[in-house]
Amino acid sequence: MNCDKILDDLYYNEAGFSFVKRVLIYFHSLHCPRCAAHRRALRVASDCMKDDFFPSAGNIAENIMSLIQAGDFTDDEVKRESMPFRAWIITGFAILVSLSSAYLGIDYLMPTSTHTVYFMLPLGITIGAVITAFAAIFIGCHITELSKWLGLRPRQ
DSSP states (O other), X not given: OOHHHHHHHHTSOGGGSOHHHHHHHHHHXXXXXXXXXXXXXXXXXXXXXXXXXXXXXXXXXHHHHHHHHHOOOOTTTOOOOOOOHHHHHHHHHHHHHHHHGGGGSHHHHHHHHHHGGGGHHHHHHHHHHHHHHHXXXXXXXXXXXXXXXXXXXXXX
16 A cells, blocks of 8 residues: 555544554554654544543523622722723824835835735725724723713713
């Protein structure tokens, strides 16, 4: 038997092979280090797949809901903490500068010359999506401060 035939046969369960075929595979593995290493790797992989590699987590939703029901939280105890406005603004400018500086790099010139204007569309969509997501997260985290600052009163 040659190496190609042995490597093809290794992916099947050896228990289904005849005794002669198992002996041929074994003797071939004795003198061919490549096939022997492949056979060992497949045996280790099959052993890992047979055992429970990761223990089961149980029902996570029930665990979380029991922890929530066990806790007595009031609005005074739960204080929302968020980043200050200055940190958000600095982060926003850093994201804006890093995304807009993609146009100035050497790596930008080659795809632009190859794909012409069609390369600008995905880059513009990416920049717009990142800035929109950042603004939405910022507004969501500071909705109470922004509504006070804009003079909006909360719904009752």
